Amino acid sequence: MATATVAAAPAVRTEKAPGIKPRGWIGFLFIAPNLLGVIAFTLIPLISVVVLAFTDWNLVSGLGGITFNGIDNFVAIARDPGFWHAIGLTLVYVVVSVPLTVVLGLALGIALDRPLPGRAVLRAIFFLPYIVNVVAIGMTWLMLMNPRAGLVNQVLDAFGIQPGWFASSHWALPALIVMAVWGGVGYCSLIYLSALQDAPRQLYEAADIDGASAWAKFRVITWPSLLPTTIFLLVTLIIGASQGFGLIALITAGGPGDSTTTISYYMYQTGFQFYRFGYASAIGLVTFVGVLVLTLLTWRAQRGRSLND
Amino acid sequence: MPAASGPGDVVKAFQAKFPQYEVNYTRFVNDDRGNLKLDTALQGGVDIDVYFTYSQGALALRAGSGLAADLTDRVTADPDLKVFLDTEQPRSYIDNGRVKALATAREPFFVLFNEKLRQQAGVELPHDWTIDEFRSTAKQLTTGRTVGAYTVPDIARIALGPNYWYDGNRSNFGEPHFEQGFRVGREMIADGTAFPWTEVLARHLDAYQQNSFLTEEFHLWSTAPFNLRYLYDAKKYPHDFKVAFAPSPTVDGKDWNGGSFSNFIMINPKSPKFEAAWAFVKFWLTEGATPMLKGGKLPALGGVTDDQIITGMLGKEPDKYFDMDSFRRVVLEADPKLATDTRLTGFPEITLAVKQQRDLCWLGEKDPGVAIREVRRLADAAIARNERRP
Numbered sequence: 001m002a003t004a005t006v007a008a009a010p011a012v013r014t015e016k017a018p019g020i021k022p023r024g025w026i027g028f029l030f031i032a033p034n035l036l037g038v039i040a041f042t043l044i045p046l047i048s049v050v051v052l053a054f055t056d057w058n059l060v061s062g063l064g065g066i067t068f069n070g071i072d073n074f075v076a077i078a079r080d081p082g083f084w085h086a087i088g089l090t091l092v093y094v095v096v097s098v099p100l101t102v103v104l105g106l107a108l109g110i111a112l113d114r115p116l117p118g119r120a121v122l123r124a125i126f127f128l129p130y131i132v133n134v135v136a137i138g139m140t141w142l143m144l145m146n147p148r149a150g151l152v153n154q155v156l157d158a159f160g161i162q163p164g165w166f167a168s169s170h171w172a173l174p175a176l177i178v179m180a181v182w183g184g185v186g187y188c189s190l191i192y193l194s195a196l197q198d199a200p201r202q203l204y205e206a207a208d209i210d211g212a213s214a215w216a217k218f219r220v221i222t223w224p225s226l227l228p229t230t231i232f233l234l235v236t237l238i239i240g241a242s243q244g245f246g247l248i249a250l251i252t253a254g255g256p257g258d259s260t261t262t263i264s265y266y267m268y269q270t271g272f273q274f275y276r277f278g279y280a281s282a283i284g285l286v287t288f289v290g291v292l293v294l295t296l297l298t299w300r301a302q303r304g305r306s307l308n309d
Numbered sequence: 310m311p312a313a314s315g316p317g318d319v320v321k322a323f324q325a326k327f328p329q330y331e332v333n334y335t336r337f338v339n340d341d342r343g344n345l346k347l348d349t350a351l352q353g354g355v356d357i358d359v360y361f362t363y364s365q366g367a368l369a370l371r372a373g374s375g376l377a378a379d380l381t382d383r384v385t386a387d388p389d390l391k392v393f394l395d396t397e398q399p400r401s402y403i404d405n406g407r408v409k410a411l412a413t414a415r416e417p418f419f420v421l422f423n424e425k426l427r428q429q430a431g432v433e434l435p436h437d438w439t440i441d442e443f444r445s446t447a448k449q450l451t452t453g454r455t456v457g458a459y460t461v462p463d464i465a466r467i468a469l470g471p472n473y474w475y476d477g478n479r480s481n482f483g484e485p486h487f488e489q490g491f492r493v494g495r496e497m498i499a500d501g502t503a504f505p506w507t508e509v510l511a512r513h514l515d516a517y518q519q520n521s522f523l524t525e526e527f528h529l530w531s532t533a534p535f536n537l538r539y540l541y542d543a544k545k546y547p548h549d550f551k552v553a554f555a556p557s558p559t560v561d562g563k564d565w566n567g568g569s570f571s572n573f574i575m576i577n578p579k580s581p582k583f584e585a586a587w588a589f590v591k592f593w594l595t596e597g598a599t600p601m602l603k604g605g606k607l608p609a610l611g612g613v614t615d616d617q618i619i620t621g622m623l624g625k626e627p628d629k630y631f632d633m634d635s636f637r638r639v640v641l642e643a644d645p646k647l648a649t650d651t652r653l654t655g656f657p658e659i660t661l662a663v664k665q666q667r668d669l670c671w672l673g674e675k676d677p678g679v680a681i682r683e684v685r686r687l688a689d690a691a692i693a694r695n696e697r698r699p
Binding site for chain 1: 509
């Protein structure tokens with residue numbers, strides 16, 4: 001009987017010190033710098049996008065030029081082959097790059113978890129791509145993947161393969177996927193590494209006594225204990241990959257043709273090149289809902305499967 | 310444009326003549342971000358009185374959205390500016406019969422030859438030529454280490470002139486010269502007489518054509534005066550050859566030049582200093598643009614002597630880097646038909662469609678006919694969508 005317990009407990013006195021009144025707004029003063037930033041740079045743009053999604057607006061005509069057009073933008077999106085093409089490319093990009101990054105990150109994390117000479121240096125090296133400037137990454141890969149003189153094709157030449165990479169509509173997206181995986185594996189491995197160090201040692205000892213094989217230990221102990229980490233990585237990588245923009249803008253500008261026009265680049269083109277800000281906002285809103293659904297599905301898929309559940 | 314490439318000196322000269330006015334030149338880079346910054350600044354009430362528009366898409370948008378003052382009365386009343394009312398070879402942007410923007414620069418296209426390689430190949434410097442002769446010349450100039458031409462000039466533009474993308478309320482890409490342009494480009498790449506498009510895309514060469522011309526990777530270069538600045542700067546861009554000039558080739562007897570009147574100057578209608586702004590615009594147009602020559606900008610109204618053009622555009626030692634006879638013939642004495650677009654419906658969308666399909670075609674992934682039909686479909690859709698909008 002929780003209520004009885006509470007009733008029997010001595011009353012907690014919240015006497016105020018004489019002459020001092022509680023002032024709730026003082027707290028707001030302390031968080032004001034951050035709060036103002038969030039309001040100005042996150043909340044207002046977010047609300048603006050939702051509002052603009054129901055308008056026809058070109059920015060140049062100013063606020064007076066905003067024309068509300070109901071759900072016209074969403075009807076147009078449903079009929080827009082460019083939008084669906086961009087969605088398809090984005091899905092391919094996400095579905096291929098995210099699992100690859102996670103699997104390779106896990107393998108690397110497990111490898112780096114062993115007592116290797118120079119382990120700290122190796123970790124730093126693998127993590128480096130994650131913190132290097134996107135322009136430097138783009139320019140480096142652009143040179144490496146030059147179809148005629150790039151190092152990658154000189155190596156592949158030995159196998160008789162000569163991909164066109166960024167100069168081919170068939171190879172440009174795979175090239176971007178390679179770059180995304182290369183950039184993300186180090187980060188994943190580091191997260192996995194910290195999760196591996198929290199793995200329940202006593203279970204491994206018990207498994208050793210039972211004579212379990214390495215694979216059995218991985219399947220029954222390691223993997224379930226890493227599940228929350230994997231879900232966290234999947235969610236963040238899915239969101240990141242869905243928004244992938246920097247490298248595309250820098251290297252391919254959505255081309256050749258429209259072979260790398262992912263949804264975020266299509267949104268940028270529509271807004272900032274064609275000045276269709278209302279339509280671009282609607283694309284943004286639809287994309288947001290799509291990514292949210294994908295994230296929730298990923299989240300739900302793991303419930304009850306973790307070692308800790 | 311950086312202030313040091315000419316605008317700074319124009320401002321100085323204006324202030325010397327009109328000491329009562331003070332002018333601050335602020336550069337907004339002419340890319341997506343720079344244009345967006347300028348648009349928001351104009352919308353947000355930033356103190357901008359006069360501004361430039363380089364991109365055709367932005368020109369229509371700004372003029373049609375109340376960001377450009379109506380200059381019709383001023384232009385009509387001024388005998389010096391009568392030429393801006395010409396609609397045959399337009400030098401202004403006229404929106405619903407009202408003059409909203411005035412071109413400050415004349416940008417004729419020409420074809421540059423590397424004189425050393427031309428003489429080695431024993432090729433004549435053409436005084437006039439057709440597109441077929443351009444192709445055969447490129448073939449003659451192709452060697453083991455130098456490609457004949459960067460790319461083919463815009464065949465459709467030469468044949469059709471201004472507003473060539475439009476036919477009434479539809480696009481004009483069904484016109485055969487568009488497919489011919491795609492096809493000739495692709496054939497030249499295939500036979501090795503034009504630069505491989507894989508290299509152009511993989512090395513982002515479109516923005517750095519001058520580097521490959523100066524290192525003799527390709528020979529014929531169809532370009533405009535703004536690229537001449539790279540050709541006399543031996544410190545930054547070392548090379549050991551002179552450059553000669555040929556006019557743009559003709560197509561089926563049609564001789565529209567690929568260049569245009571451009572670099573439009575506009576006045577912000579919200580400017581409280583309209584008189585000062587107009588004084589500056591008029592000064593720039595009629596007497597002040599000489600310093601812009603060093604950035605390769607020929608004044609739209611002329612008003613500069615040949616010597617000023619030579620020293621302004623070709624550096625301190627023009628004879629060292631340029632064949633002056635051909636420069637005089639092609640740039641100073643010729644009066645090419647410049648094609649300035651005034652119909653700009655869906656311009657950014659069509660520009661992108663043309664680029665995307667041309668890339669696929671020139672990479673050898675798409676047949677020229679199929680590619681141009683896709684451009685036509687996309688352009689028709691863009692025109693229909695934009696004409697529906699208020």
